[in-house]
Amino acid sequence: MDATHWHDVSDPDLLAAVAGRDAAAFERLYQLYEKRVYQYVCTLVYDPTLAEEVVGDAMMAVWRGAGSFSRSSRVSTWIFGIARHKALDALRRTGRHYHDVALDEALELPNAQESPAESVNRKQVTSLTQLALQTLSREHQEVLRLVFYEELPYEEIAELLSIPTNTVKTRVYYAKQRLKHHLQQLAQDERV
């Protein structure tokens, strides 16, 4: 049985097959998650080579530990939890730190009437958004990805990051405010 057999199978069922040592099911799961896990880990470690190493470790841990998935959360939350744990371990091992960007700058709330996307075209907006994202702390980049791309409910993000649900909500709010602020500044620089 090859990986194509497992198309259209739900993630929990796929993981159950992986727990039964089905290599083809794992290959399908790997195809579904490799890029997402890699990009998430890049948000945490800022190093593509180290991120690849972490992805390899994390996916092997998924293969070996699939039986311990309890179905109390989404499969994605469980896999991201493993990847996060591996990424923080890798940061510690290499002497780097997760909390390496200050979060304490005074927040200047921008003028709500002004949209940064109004004066630049879509391609420029994407590249400005990319630049603005890079100026955010790891914590802020992480929550934005988990909400807007991975579409995780706030309860699962709280579980994944081991923080209270209210902290998740405020962190996302400030991440969005800061991103908007940087986007406006970049758009302004672009116009000058």
Place this chain on the structure above:
Amino acid sequence: MVEPDTQDHPIHAEGALLPWYLKGTLREDERRRVDQHLSSCAACRAELEELAQLNVQLHEVYAAQSEPSIRIQRAVLAQVQREASEKSAKPVTGSAWLNELDGWFRSLFIPRWAPALAVTLLVAQLGLLLWSLTLPTLSDQVTTRGLGAPTVRLRVVFQETASERQIRVLVQGVHGRIVDGPALDGAYIIEVPAGDLAAAQKKVDALRNQPESIRRVEPMTP
């Protein structure tokens, strides 16, 4: 330093749920509450509009991000194939079966593993002996009120699937603290309060009773 995440939320309680309202990941009762709030709050409607715009922009950025090299995929899938075929003892027939049996018997006489096993056993025995000789008993210890409670260091390897939260609960459960690690093999050094050998063994047993989170626990010699 002020961490903004700990400050009060500057917008309405329903407004804090807007990102998940937009993504459709709220519970039904929460979604209805936000719906109701939006019908009477212009500020939150404007916020939702901004979030929708940001959602599109972020998706474009994330979709354009790089992918890992194919090398990682090949290495992981090859390792998984190896492990899967090791675990599933497939029945073989005819001469293939005889050849496998022959190969297995022959492999017994090729002691590639013997030196490694012997060295491992010797090291383990030596370690056990040193540990039992050097671990202080209660009568050996001199403590005063000015000194902290006696502690024992444990070398702990967590399961790869253990979450930060599980690890924290386990460490707090034995009143310990992580003082070093991870080592190259992933081991952490945990210091736990223990007055004598029996108390130390109790902590070790407590941790060993958590096989879903802990792979290995070994007491360290002082």
